[in-house]
Amino acid sequence: MKQVSIALLGCGQVGTGLVKLLQQQRNFIERRTGIRLRIKRILVRDSAKKRQVRISGITDNIRHILDDKDIDIAVELIGGIEPARSYILKLLQSGKHVVTANKAVLAHYGSEIQEIAQRIGREVYYESAVCAGVPVIRSIKEGLLANRISLLMGILNGTTNYILSRMSEEGISLNNGLKQAQQYGFAEPDPAIDLQGIDTAHKLNILASLSFAIKVRPQDIYTEGITGIELEDIKNANEFGYVIKLLAIAREIGRNKLELKVHPAMIPKVHPLAAVRNEFNALYLHGNAVGEMMFYGKGAGAMPTASAILSDIIELCTKSLTYSHQLSHFPNAWGHKRIISMDETVSLHYLRFPIVDKPGVIGKIATILGNHNISIYGATASLVPVKKALGNVRVLTKKAKESEIKRAISEINRLPIMRGRAVIIRIEE
Ligand SMILES: NC(=O)c1ccc[n+]([C@@H]2O[C@H](COP(=O)([O-])OP(=O)(O)OC[C@H]3O[C@@H](n4cnc5c(N)ncnc54)[C@H](OP(=O)(O)O)[C@@H]3O)[C@@H](O)[C@H]2O)c1
Numbered sequence: 377m378k379q380v381s382i383a384l385l386g387c388g389q390v391g392t393g394l395v396k397l398l399q400q401q402r403n404f405i406e407r408r409t410g411i412r413l414r415i416k417r418i419l420v421r422d423s424a425k426k427r428q429v430r431i432s433g434i435t436d437n438i439r440h441i442l443d444d445k446d447i448d449i450a451v452e453l454i455g456g457i458e459p460a461r462s463y464i465l466k467l468l469q470s471g472k473h474v475v476t477a478n479k480a481v482l483a484h485y486g487s488e489i490q491e492i493a494q495r496i497g498r499e500v501y502y503e504s505a506v507c508a509g510v511p512v513i514r515s516i517k518e519g520l521l522a523n524r525i526s527l528l529m530g531i532l533n534g535t536t537n538y539i540l541s542r543m544s545e546e547g548i549s550l551n552n553g554l555k556q557a558q559q560y561g562f563a564e565p566d567p568a569i570d571l572q573g574i575d576t577a578h579k580l581n582i583l584a585s586l587s588f589a590i591k592v593r594p595q596d597i598y599t600e601g602i603t604g605i606e607l608e609d610i611k612n613a614n615e616f617g618y619v620i621k622l623l624a625i626a627r628e629i630g631r632n633k634l635e636l637k638v639h640p641a642m643i644p645k646v647h648p649l650a651a652v653r654n655e656f657n658a659l660y661l662h663g664n665a666v667g668e669m670m671f672y673g674k675g676a677g678a679m680p681t682a683s684a685i686l687s688d689i690i691e692l693c694t695k696s697l698t699y700s701h702q703l704s705h706f707p708n709a710w711g712h713k714r715i716i717s718m719d720e721t722v723s724l725h726y727l728r729f730p731i732v733d734k735p736g737v738i739g740k741i742a743t744i745l746g747n748h749n750i751s752i753y754g755a756t757a758s759l760v761p762v763k764k765a766l767g768n769v770r771v772l773t774k775k776a777k778e779s780e781i782k783r784a785i786s787e788i789n790r791l792p793i794m795r796g797r798a799v800i801i802r803i804e805e
Contacts, residue, residue: 377410380693383417383441383472385463386453387427387434390477390504391418393678394451394685395429401686411693417441419454438463442470449692451685452476461485468498475688477504477681483578487591490706499704501688506579507532507657509680510673511687516586516661523663525587528626529804532579534655534676535563535570536602536622540640541653544610544619550602562655562676572601573622573638580624583659584636587626589707592636598718600639609728609799612770616726618642619650623804634713635721642726642803719779724753724803727781729769729788730796733759737793738769748784750776766795772803 384391398405398413406412417433417440427434438459441447450467452474454460460481467474469492476482482489482505493500503513507530516525531537538560539553548556554571557563569575577599581592602622613620620640627635643650648670652658657675662668674680731737738755745752751774759767773781785798 377406377412378693379412379414380449380689381414381416381444381447382689383419383444383447383450384415384453385419385438385441385450385460386455387418387420387431388453389678390681390685391451391453392428393682394453395431397679397682397686399429405686405690409690409694411690413689413693416447417444438466442466445471447472449473449475449689451689452478452481453685454478455480457481457484461489464489464500465492468493468496468500471496471498473499473501473692475501475685475692477502477685479505479575479578479582483581483592483594486582486585486706487710490704494704494706494708499692500706501692502582503688504681504684506582507659507671507673507675508677509683510657510659510671510675511684512583512659512671513586514687514691515671516583520661520663520666520669523665525661525663526628527662528580528583528587528624528659529649529661530576530580530583530624530659531621531649531652531657532624532659532675533570533573533576533622534657534674535567536573536576537652537657538562538655540602540605540610540620540622543605543607544614545653547607549607550605557655560655571603573599574601576622576624577638580626580636580638583624584626584634586707587661588628588634588713589709589711590634590713591710592715596636596715598637598639598721602640604799605640605801606799608768609726609801612726612728613642613801616642616772617645618726618803619645620801621649621652623649625804628713629716632713634715636715637718637721640801642801644805647804719777719782721778722775723778724775724805725771725773725781726801726803727771727773727785728799729771729794730798731757731767731769731793732795733757733765733767734793737767740791740793741769741771741788744787745771745773745784748776748780750774750780750784
């Protein structure tokens with residue numbers, strides 16, 4: 377039986393899950409592939425720390441992995457940008473294939489890593505970096521290769537989806553939803569990367585690069601998180617037949633332009649993504665041949681993530697270590713599409729204006745919207761139950777350009793009738 381030696385960089389949540397899964401599946405993998413996988417070295421920050429699994433070969437010196445010619449595949453599970461990026465490049469240069477779960481390093485340095493890997497004939501696999509255990513990368517790379525993908529729309533962050541689900545179903549505040557997510561272990565101790573949409577944008581960056589074979593820089597993606605979402609807006613969405621989700625959207629505009637954005641959006645309750653609740657992830661896409669398709673499953677957690685990592689290791693063993701020609705995880709050649717600015721995007725909008733109740737308030741708001749070519753689909757006013765002099769005007773617009781919405785809202789925010797800033801939530805049908 378062929379033996380393949382592996383090194384892990386990091387043995388935290390995911391690394392521990394991978395060690396456990398490999399122990400559980402070892403015999404099955406050997407029967408299916410004829411390959412025996414052996415974890416030879418594990419790099420950690422603190423080699424004296426007590427581990428949850430029995431492991432050997434622990435080290436805190438990367439040279440023990442770089443200099444070991446017997447190690448064919450290294451799995452980067454440290455996270456963050458540095459030293460993960462430098463280690464990945466050094467591992468490739470020392471002749472190893474790399475598997476990583478690190479969406480941050482791929483979003484920032486994916487094309488640099490790919491260029492170096494391609495130059496020296498090594499592979500970088502990253503199935504677990506998006507939607508963890510749900511095999512979206514392999515499906516786009518291979519299963520959907522014959523398609524022209526025109527739309528990707530995803531719920532790619534379990535923490536924010538869990539919070540929005542609890543707000544919508546239990547009526548709890550965003551902060552309480554976050555506390556629950558932390559108690560159940562979904563959220564990071566510092567959840568800003570989840571809440572501000574940054575984690576979702578990293579994953580969209582990876583998906584868009586692969587689906588459209590283009591280089592995407594983090595600054596190309598308009599990114600807005602969920603911190604501005606209030607219970608009031610969740611209730612209003614429900615009343616209008618929508619739910620609010622943090623969406624990652626990549627949409628082709630004509631043949632050569634692309635819209636890339638992450639923001640909370642109202643989607644109809646009947647949309648396939650509306651049924652994705654709690655910590656689950658989903659990716660909805662449109663391909664010219666397959667039509668609509670949706671992937672759904674657990675987008676985080678040690679074992680789902682380990683499942684995707686182990687599949688990458690096995691694919692590397694059965695393909696790259698055996699054959700010289702195979703389909704890389706990165707495009708062979710990058711194409712070009714102009715990524716349009718957020719100001720150029722066009723969308724339906726829900727607008728909420730917190731106002732002081734005075735005659736003619738709706739008229740004033742409607743006039744300014746009209747001056748900016750924004751047509752109103754429907755408008756209602758309601759009073760705050762206890763404080764009768766205060767209220768909200770809710771407006772649903774027809775399709776309007778983002779730049780016009782911004783200008784109109786900035787004008788309305790300056791009116792003396794406003795008791796707070798207007799809330800803007802885009803609607804995806
Ligand atoms: N957790 C998930 O559900 C999930 C899902 C998908 C993808 N991911 C990705 O998987 C990766 C790992 O996540 P995780 O949750 O397993 O992280 P984690 O629990 O924080 O583990 C990080 C590991 O890296 C080691 N490490 C940190 N800095 C190091 C350094 N400078 N040198 C050597 N070792 C270092 C740590 O060593 P010590 O143990 O000695 O501290 C620890 O073993 C990240 O890129 C994350 O985004 C995670």
